[in-house]
Amino acid sequence: MPKGQEAFPSVPGRFRRMMRTYELHGLRFCSELELDAPVVPDNSPCDWVVSCGGLSTVGDQPVDGQILMERRFDGGLGYALTESGAFQVFRVYSTCDFRIFPVERRIEVWIDPRSNHGIASLLLAGAVSACLLMAAGECVLHASAVGRSGKAVAFVGNSGTGKSTLAALCCRAGAALITDDTLRLRCDETGTWCYPGAREIRLRSNAASLAEGFAPEMAYSTVDQRTAVRIAQAGSKFPLVAIVIPQPSRTAHKVELIPLARGEAILHLHGYSRTAGWRDKRVIKAQFEVLTRIGQRVPVFKATIPWGPPFSENIVDSLFQQLAPATSP
Amino acid sequence: MDSIVVAGNDQVTTDLDGETIGLQMANGIYFNLNPVGTSVWKLIQEPRKVRRIYEELIKEYTVQPEVCERDLLALLQQLAEAQLVIVES
Numbered sequence: 001m002p003k004g005q006e007a008f009p010s011v012p013g014r015f016r017r018m019m020r021t022y023e024l025h026g027l028r029f030c031s032e033l034e035l036d037a038p039v040v041p042d043n044s045p046c047d048w049v050v051s052c053g054g055l056s057t058v059g060d061q062p063v064d065g066q067i068l069m070e071r072r073f074d075g076g077l078g079y080a081l082t083e084s085g086a087f088q089v090f091r092v093y094s095t096c097d098f099r100i101f102p103v104e105r106r107i108e109v110w111i112d113p114r115s116n117h118g119i120a121s122l123l124l125a126g127a128v129s130a131c132l133l134m135a136a137g138e139c140v141l142h143a144s145a146v147g148r149s150g151k152a153v154a155f156v157g158n159s160g161t162g163k164s165t166l167a168a169l170c171c172r173a174g175a176a177l178i179t180d181d182t183l184r185l186r187c188d189e190t191g192t193w194c195y196p197g198a199r200e201i202r203l204r205s206n207a208a209s210l211a212e213g214f215a216p217e218m219a220y221s222t223v224d225q226r227t228a229v230r231i232a233q234a235g236s237k238f239p240l241v242a243i244v245i246p247q248p249s250r251t252a253h254k255v256e257l258i259p260l261a262r263g264e265a266i267l268h269l270h271g272y273s274r275t276a277g278w279r280d281k282r283v284i285k286a287q288f289e290v291l292t293r294i295g296q297r298v299p300v301f302k303a304t305i306p307w308g309p310p311f312s313e314n315i316v317d318s319l320f321q322q323l324a325p326a327t328s329p
Numbered sequence: 330m331d332s333i334v335v336a337g338n339d340q341v342t343t344d345l346d347g348e349t350i351g352l353q354m355a356n357g358i359y360f361n362l363n364p365v366g367t368s369v370w371k372l373i374q375e376p377r378k379v380r381r382i383y384e385e386l387i388k389e390y391t392v393q394p395e396v397c398e399r400d401l402l403a404l405l406q407q408l409a410e411a412q413l414v415i416v417e418s
Contacts, residue, residue, distance in 0.1 A: 261346050263361045270352070270359055280356050285341050286353045292343050 034109035058112035071277035118223035130274035143183035146175040152238035248307035266295030
């Protein structure tokens with residue numbers, strides 16, 4: 001083992017030697033890393049085996065190699081996927097390295113000692129899963145989704161645009177949670193389908209009061225300083241009947257939906273892939289084709305939402321009433 | 330009008346109800362062409378003189394010649410700036 005790196009027994013928190021098999025976004029992870037996802041029988045076939053590498057300093061640049069994808073945010077944050085010899089590295093800057101061995105279907109997790117070790121689980125469930133799926137040509141949106149009357153509505157948008165808040169409002173009004181923040185979609189001849197993802201909704205501080213609408217034992221604080229609400233999850237795939245782009249407004253008094261023309265809708269959807277900054281043209285082309293297909297099949301709306309807190313009790317009913325013509329068979 | 334224009338290679342497009350949605354993969358620019366723009370796009374899948382494109386549009390659409398020329402040149406300018414077409418003088 002290289003000098004300076006420690007074996008996983010010294011890593012506290014959510015790392016442990018025992019392997020369990022989890023199902024998330026339609027993928028099965030046999031993982032030493034504890035995931036917030038349904039556990040399936042251990043003898044189930046596995047898509048990826050996840051093991052704990054240990055502690056290692058993680059830089060704020062991509063690892064050496066061919067960069068397949070990179071995205072940077074303010075403050076030196078960001079992530080990159082690099083091909084480095086026989087394996088790929090998904091690096092979340094200064095936080096975590098996921099070494100991906102595509103042939104062996106194996107992932108090793110190395111955490112920066114300065115990071116909260118629980119963040120690795122969150123990253124695997126979100127950005128890393130999205131990266132694996134998108135590299136394989138699947139569609140993964142930056143979206144939350146809820147199910148109502150057997151059909152799914154997705155809320156897409158960049159960080160901080162109200163996706164999770166809307167999902168929480170809907171679940172508080174009785175909808176089933178399909179996923180928060182990361183939504184895998186698949187088109188086939190029968191329709192467009194949402195895969196179950198995260199079992200919790202993670203709310204920013206300005207929407208944390210929504211957690212009060214759920215039973216106290218369902219709410220807790222997350223490693224990234226949010227308030228999470230654990231919700232009984234819709235366990236199966238739901239047909240997607242509408243995509244909503246929320247536009248929170250402090251001055252609006254009612255919910256207003258504007259349907260987008262298909263061309264405009266497709267262009268919007270292309271801005272909401274779960275991981276962005278791909279340079280691999282094969283992936284770019286596949287994403288273009290699948291998002292175009294989805295935009296042709298699923299109506300997309302911009303939705304002005306009167307924003308809180310406090311949130312009006314009428315938001316969810318008004319939203320679904322206005323969606324009804326588009327979502328009825 | 331004697332320049333030769335051709336669509337670039339590094340993009341993917343799809344037809345959508347007579348419009349064209351596309352992505353220039355080198356620079357990540359998405360574009361949407363209306364039906365007239367789509368007609369132009371189809372014409373420049375092979376190298377063509379701008380004058381030739383103009384003549385085809387005049388045949389296909391009811392438009393004043395000077396308006397057609399102006400709008401065509403403006404469209405080709407935009408496409409060139411987005412690196413979607415190659416122009417040879």
